[in-house]
Amino acid sequence: MTREPEPASEPDLVDTLAHTAFVVTGALTRIAAEHDVSLTLVRVLGILRDHRRRMAELAERVGVDRSTMSGLVDRAEQRGLLARHPDPDDRRSVRVDITPEGRALAVRIYGQLSAELAPLIARVPEGRRAGLAAELEQLLD
Amino acid sequence: MTREPEPASEPDLVDTLAHTAFVVTGALTRIAAEHDVSLTLVRVLGILRDHRRRMAELAERVGVDRSTMSGLVDRAEQRGLLARHPDPDDRRSVRVDITPEGRALAVRIYGQLSAELAPLIARVPEGRRAGLAAELEQLLD
DNA sequence: TATTGTTATACTCTATAACTATA
């Protein structure tokens, strides 16, 4: 008979995922600070690289209150990184766009993240990298 | 002849690692907020579960200034989660200990993280979970 | 009535600079 010491959870993988999150978030937070932006704004820039979004969508995706997003967009707009535009379909809504300056900053920051993670990724055999990424994405959804 | 479009970096795995970090950090930040603590304090509690640490060590590991850690420990101490003790070997130093209350809170929070990540981990075939954790740890160091 | 976004408010988090005590 085989005992099952861990009925439901997988503590080892959970610990590793938490560890991964701390390392990656730490690197990104530090890089963001070097460019005088917060981690939250970095995430907003990343989201807006692909699609224009409404305030409420941004807040929901990043996980902050709308009032928080409102202030964050205020400051980013003053710095020329984002721009508000009216939504022709709903006059209550505001569409937030990334400016060319914001896009350039996003490219710099995410490029720097790639460069800093490269030595870590190099520890995984080249033939396993795609598989590792695929397994992680499967886990995330 | 084969072209190499990505000379040095591995953008796919970088993107996935960033995605992982956002998901896990988001869950942990939300859980922490439910218990009225910050993500930074959760990390401190996690570190102190294993070893007593000096203020400077804590600040360095978490990636904040010592003055920030000083205030954070102040508030956690007032709440009975941490305790300062003098260091007999160096009278400049302060050793920070986790209290039983702090330890109980850490157990609750990390347990809740395990429970919330369990459905995600379930998407990875059981036979691959240990391997995935090992590959990630290899990457992290 | 419900939703979108903003503002006012209050508190935490954060770093910088200046300081004390100790090494």
Added chain:
DNA sequence: TATAGTTATAGAGTATAACAATA
């Protein structure tokens, strides 16, 4: 001189509550 920790200060990030405009 250098290091450990604290305090004072200022600014960003955050949520809650109340609000106006629109659906």
